[in-house]
Amino acid sequence: MYQPLAHTAPAWAAYTSLESAPSPLLRDPHLPLVTVVTPSYNQGAYLRATIESVLTQDYPNLEYIVVDDGSDDESHAILRSYTHEPRLRWLVAGQRSQSNAINMGWARSRGQILAWLNSDDTYLPGAISTQVDALLRHPSAAAVYADAQYITAAGAPLTCIYARPYSPLALLRLEIPAQPTVFLRREIVAMVGPLSMSRRYSMDSDYWARIAHLAPLQHVPALVATYRLHASSKTVSQASGFYAEWLAIAEAFFADPRTPSELQRERPAVLADIYAAMANLEAQNGQPAQALRYFAYAWNLARLRPRMLKFPLSLLEHHMPLGLAARFSAAWGWLWRQRQRMITR
Incomplete structure (x- = not known):
């Protein structure tokens, strides 16, 4: 068996x-x-x-x-x-x-x-x-x-x-x-x-x-x-x-013929969010030039995205490790969860 x-x-x-x-x-x-x-x-x-x-x-x-x-x-x-x-x-x-x-x-x-x-x-x-x-x-x-x-x-x-x-x-x-x-x-x-x-x-x-x-x-x-x-x-x-690998996984998903058209239309926004995450990580790691490059990619794909609001804090984090970027993420997540609870009531 x-x-x-x-x-x-x-x-x-x-x-x-x-x-x-x-x-x-x-x-x-x-x-x-x-x-x-x-x-x-x-x-x-x-x-x-x-x-x-x-x-x-x-x-x-x-x-x-x-x-x-x-x-x-x-x-x-x-x-x-x-x-x-x-x-x-x-x-x-x-x-x-x-x-x-x-x-x-x-x-x-x-x-x-x-x-x-x-x-x-x-x-x-x-x-x-x-x-x-x-x-x-x-x-x-x-x-x-x-x-x-x-x-x-x-x-x-x-x-x-x-x-x-x-x-x-x-x-x-x-x-x-x-x-x-x-x-x-x-x-x-x-x-x-x-x-x-x-x-x-x-x-x-x-x-x-x-x-x-x-x-x-x-x-x-x-x-x-x-x-x-x-x-x-x-x-x-x-x-x-x-x-x-993040980018390759997303591109493979959108290129798959099984992906519905309504999801296909979200490709620029999803790729922008991935680039924004990359920008935030590079900023925290003290690589401002690379961070700005990824930020520009994200902006060109979908203009302002919520994940990009963390970018200034990520740049500051390398020089002043106060945990501001992490606190922003935690606060954003809390607000998102409160909104979901209100929707599901």
Whole structure:
């Protein structure tokens, strides 16, 4: 009954050579099996916290696969300390590719619901139960996503990421979803196929855009995961590497013949919002010339956009790190949520 994804989905045929594994542990046969995959490379400083956040969940039917990408730190010793845990198994990929590590894990997954949790992020208590319940209540949704919280390297809470209701345009504008909160149906992953090996930085956004042509995602108004910011995380150390992929993902979506004409018309505004985000990041990183260049691209595409109002604060932030840009984003998000509550009353 519980076969690896690669044995049942043609799109995953490249991963059909798999090792045998013991039957998954099911403590409640009335609920679906959930497979969580953690890709990891030299994240020994955070790996145990990630593992514990998964294994201490209250959800009864869990399969947990950690795919180590050839770490040479304490990661293997940490993983060996869990040999007594029947829900967890781990393997070594060794290709230095996050997408490949996730694909290897998902190919081996036997769950009806799939997720991946990076080795420096964590689930909050009740995360899996919350998201499984949401998928069961929304049968037309391809996946569910929720709110998350940024934390420091030491685990101290920072700002919350309050997710917005789903729309393909919000997805393309990088407003949703927070990756650690996403749980997907197996049949959707079977149809969409593996994560793209050509996306080093935005493989998640690329995957959500591919899903958007098949079915919607569903927002769950709950805080379910943390997103750790530290010096070596790609979000912090390699922000500029995301830019080209953001634009390529959006352009591919608009070029797809399955994209409805009413969405096609939003292309200039979406690209302007992406350029505005790039301008804000470059301004905060102390690159004013590049920031102004991206700002000009955004202006030429769609004139003034709300995201561009943050630009002066982002320029100031590099010289006076008062957190003004972050406070502006938080205030804007609060106003947006209040407006949505009034609309839905």
